[in-house]
Amino acid sequence: QTREHLDIVKLLGIQHGIFVITKSDLVEKEWVKLVEEEVRNLLNNTTFENAPVIATSVTTGKGIEELRNLLYQKLSKIPSKQDFEIFxxxxxxxxxxxxxxxxxxxxxxxxxxxxxxxxxxxxxxxxxxxxxxxxxxxxxxxxxxxxxxxxxxxxxxxxxxxxxxxxxQPDLYRPVEIINGELTILHSSPKSLKTNQRIRFHIHTAEVFARIIIPDQKELKPGDSAYVQIRLEKPIHAAYQDRFIIRQYSPQITIGGGIVL
CATH class of the missing domain: 2.40.30.10 (Translation factors)
Known part of the structure; x- marks a missing residue:
C-alpha cells in the first residue's frame, strides 16, 4: 500500500514531502532503523530522494517537535501556488x-x-x-x-x-461526461490498459466508472504515455490541468494517472 501511495503522489505531481514512521515506540530501535532504510531505498530515483524521513510517537512525544520544525521549514520554502481566483x-x-x-x-x-x-x-x-x-x-x-x-x-x-x-463560483462551469487527457501508465501496473477498457476514474474526491479510448492504439503497456479520451458513466466536474488517477475495475489497483486537457 505504501508503494501504491507513492505512485499516486507522483502521478498527482506533488513535489514536496516529509516521510513519517509512526508508532515508533511499539518496536525496537533496530526495527525502526530497518524501516527507515527501507523507506529511503523506496525513495531512490524519485522526486523525494532527499526528503526527510523521521520516526515519531505521539505516546512518548518522540520526533514530534522535530516534525513540527521540518514542516515549518518546508512550508517557508515552497512558493505560493498560482491562483486563478475562481473558487x-x-x-x-x-x-x-x-x-x-x-x-x-x-x-x-x-x-x-x-x-x-x-x-x-x-x-x-x-x-x-x-x-x-x-x-x-x-x-x-x-x-x-x-x-x-x-x-x-x-x-x-x-x-x-x-x-x-x-x-x-456560479455560471462558469458545465458538468462533463467526456474528458480528453494525457495518461501515463505506471511501470508497476500488472497489466496493459486496453482501449475501451472499463476502469475507475478518480478526480478530486469523486470516483466514477469510465472507459478509456486510446486513439490509433489497441493498448498502453506499463510505462507508456498517450493522449486519450475518457468516457464517463455519469457527469462530473473537471477543468483544464486537473490531475486524475485511474484504477482497475477489479481488483482495485492503481494503474496510472494524468492531466485533463
Whole structure:
C-alpha cells in the first residue's frame, strides 16, 4: 500500500514531502532503523530522494517537535501556488448541524470565498449561498486557496450534495461526461490498459466508472504515455490541468494517472 501511495503522489505531481514512521515506540530501535532504510531505498530515483524521513510517537512525544520544525521549514520554502481566483472546493464530507442545516467540508482548490457569497454545486448545477464559514473549528469571514473549509449552505437538504461534488463560483462551469487527457501508465501496473477498457476514474474526491479510448492504439503497456479520451458513466466536474488517477475495475489497483486537457 505504501508503494501504491507513492505512485499516486507522483502521478498527482506533488513535489514536496516529509516521510513519517509512526508508532515508533511499539518496536525496537533496530526495527525502526530497518524501516527507515527501507523507506529511503523506496525513495531512490524519485522526486523525494532527499526528503526527510523521521520516526515519531505521539505516546512518548518522540520526533514530534522535530516534525513540527521540518514542516515549518518546508512550508517557508515552497512558493505560493498560482491562483486563478475562481473558487473551487471539492466536497469530501457532508453532514447536518442542528439549527444550521447542511455543512460540507473540503480543501479550497482555488480562489476565495466569503460569507454570503453565491455558490453552485457541480455537477448538479444547484445554486445556493454561504451562510457561515469555518476553518479549524473557528468561524471566519473568508477562506482562500489551501484552506480547510467547512461551509454552511443556505437552503440545501442533506441529499442535494454529496462527496465527489465540487462547490464552484456560479455560471462558469458545465458538468462533463467526456474528458480528453494525457495518461501515463505506471511501470508497476500488472497489466496493459486496453482501449475501451472499463476502469475507475478518480478526480478530486469523486470516483466514477469510465472507459478509456486510446486513439490509433489497441493498448498502453506499463510505462507508456498517450493522449486519450475518457468516457464517463455519469457527469462530473473537471477543468483544464486537473490531475486524475485511474484504477482497475477489479481488483482495485492503481494503474496510472494524468492531466485533463
Amino acid at each position: 473551487r472546493e471539492p466536497v469530501d464530507r457532508v453532514f447536518n448541524v442542528k439549527g444550521f442545516g447542511t455543512v460540507i467540508t473540503g480543501t479550497v482548490l482555488s480562489g476565495r470565498l466569503k460569507t454570503g457569497d453565491p455558490v453552485e454545486i457541480q455537477p448538479t448545477g444547484i445554486k445556493t449561498r454561504v451562510r457561515t464559514l469555518q476553518t479549524h473549528e473557528a468561524e471566519v469571514n473568508e477562506v482562500n486557496i489551501g484552506y480547510r473549509a467547512a461551509i454552511n449552505l443556505a437552503g440545501i437538504e442533506l441529499n442535494q450534495v454529496e462527496r465527489g461534488d465540487v462547490l464552484v
